[in-house]
Amino acid sequence: MICPKCQNEIPDESVFCPNCGYQLGESDFTNTVSKGKISLNILFFIIGIVCAVIIIVILIAVNSTPAAKYNKAEDAFAAGNYERAIKYYTAAGDYEDAQEKLAEATIADHYAKGIEFFGKEEYDEALAQFKNAAGYENSDEMIKKCNYARGNLYLEAGDLLSAAEEFKAAKGYEDSNEKILDIGREYVKNKDYETALTVFGYVKGGKNDEYAQYAQGMISFNNKKYAEASAYFEKAGTLFDAEGLYAESVYNNAKSFMDSQEYTSASKLFIKISDYQDSSEMSNACILLSAKKNMEEGNLNQAKKELGTLPDNFSYNGTNSADLITKLNSISNWIGLCGQWSSTTGLAESNCKARNYYYDGGTWTHDIEKGDYKLDIKCRLNDDGSINLSGNGSIFVFTNWSTIQIGLKYNISKSISFDKKVSASDFGTPLVIDDYTTITLSAKGIELKYKETDNNSVTSFIYTYTTKVTFGTLSNTY
Template sequence: MLCDKCGKEIPKGSAFCNYCGKEVTINISPQEKTSEIRNDDPIPKKISYRKKIIISIAPFLILCLFIVGYLIAAPYISYIQAKSLMNNGEFDKATQAFTNLDGYKDSDELINETNYLKAKHMLKTREYEKAIEMFINLVNYKDSVKLKTESTYLLAKQNSSQDNYASAIELLEQIQEYKDSSDLLQEANYQEGVKQFNAYNFQQATKLFTASSDYQDSEKYLAQAFLLDHFQGIWRDDDGYRKLTFKNGEVTQVLFSGLQDESTYTWSTTLVGKEMHDDNGTVYYLKNDKLIEKDKDSYFGPKSYTKIGNYDDVPPEKLAPQIGMTEQEVMDSKWGLPTHVNKTTTAYGISEQWVYDHYKYIYFENGVVTAIQD
């Protein structure tokens, strides 16, 4: 420390100079200033208000930028993923993904494209019914109408190969001008007509053979179906004592119909020309809306019958007697009521023998059939 008058060095902290007595004014040497500055604690700098604001909102700004970036990038990422699913054949997932994009870019168009590719895949894997449904929903997208027709055609051929001619007919009627559909339709009508003919559904067979009249022997079947359809039904003789029922290739004759002595007989029938022959040797033919019966054993000439019920009025076919039937079930069977009953009562129960015409017998033990003699 130096005296500012005489310039001599005096002890630090002195109030007066020891040499000249001058009141000391503190002068610090450059070295001391440097030393003091170095030895003193650093003075903290003040942060401005603007910087404080920036620092406080910086995290929020960063978060906002992240959210905005995500919102911009997320639909694009989902869009790329949806296209990848479509290209990899995961059509259902792709459709859902494009739907969730809610119109982003060409997502709506790609939904149609995905469904179109799925329908083509189903056509390739022979899932024709599903393919048809999808092509219908695609309306006029690309060649969907043409591919729907092709799917219908292939499904009809598949049904025909599986003898499902009724379904094939329904399909082929929609596309008669496509490829050889007209020829396939004619064949399907014929084959289904044969099935219905053999199942005794002669009215339906008549319609089908009419539709395939130029195919193979459809005309022959048509004539037979028409004739057999007229035979089928319920006929009663003019005296009112006999009733004939033609159904499913059989004729059931009921004698003394409605009386206590009613008897029932059933025989198989065969169409010979325009006549119906049964296994009992009786011949039937139609004349002026009447059914004429020629019995080989009859001495009274042909019998005339009037139709009293159509095919739909014929009751369900009765069962033949079987072991284990009850008495009531036998009475409701084809054999009906017996002409005579022989009953034996023993310590073990009741035995019965039911006697029918043509040497036919049914044996009961305690009301249950145990033996049948035909």
């Protein structure tokens, strides 16, 4: 210990200082003992700290293992604390199925947040969370609910198109489809037909709604597509002015056909709306003009039939039905010949004879059967009372003669085509139509004769090719 007086070190058991003779008292011994105790306490304190650190290190080491982190993640997931679960599953790395559980916890966290946002009517945030949790629990249904709720908010704000888009995304949730149709109808009422059709298209079959039909009708009508417009307005029924627009569309469409000389189509359309304006008269006008056109084209039977449906002495733009009927009656015999004729009998021959002495090499023949050949006949009236007779068809003709059958040549479909001006009195008399062919038209039918002579002076023989065909069956009238 230290001498209190001279400050020199002396033995602990001394009762006086050997250096200065200072008498040591009891208190000096007490101080010494106390200092010893203090040193011991410090030692114990240090030991305690070291032990605590060791324990903490051990605990940290134990809790830092992947297994510990995985277990903590499991506890957090079970408690619904998905953010904490995500943290520990992430820290667990590849331990067991930590990565799979991490993915599940992440989705569950999105779902839980979606539920929370939805409860607070924060639908945008809720929708984003549910989309991230698609397929989990009832997330898909909640997505529809969010879209439906968002649609109602847009609807309340007057943003109809955005509302319709949200209801479309709701995919039939509750009355979302009906609300889409209501929005489409509102656009029709506001005459925004293009947008209306866009909205109606959000619902399967939406464009069949009468409002959608009306909208499509208006778009077609404004684009002068009257055939389309009339079809749409007819389906729109009595909505707004659909009935009047239907009649107007049909009328305009009929006028278009009339302007392009499609009189039959025009007449049928005018008849459909006979009570509209002058449609009834216009229908008759189309029939009259069609009859006149058919007479010009040689369809006399059709013209006669059409004129028979008109009121007596009906006139339009300088054309009078009575005048046309008079013209037809003047050539009534010819009218019965206008049409398509079929062959009933016929015979083709190929013959050889000597030029300067008697020799007949014989005749090859070919029978023409019923229906083998067709001949079209048309008659067009001229202002001077004459007739333009035209015909088109084909026949069988030989083109050579041979001593043996295998050497024969022939044309099985020689074209017969003519356009000849005749008079009414030529009915029943043979008419020359080319160098080899004559035709006779009578009440019994049509007889066509073909004759070609090969009189080549280089040879000693004359070859004659003839064909006679009777067309006795009228299969179609013109």
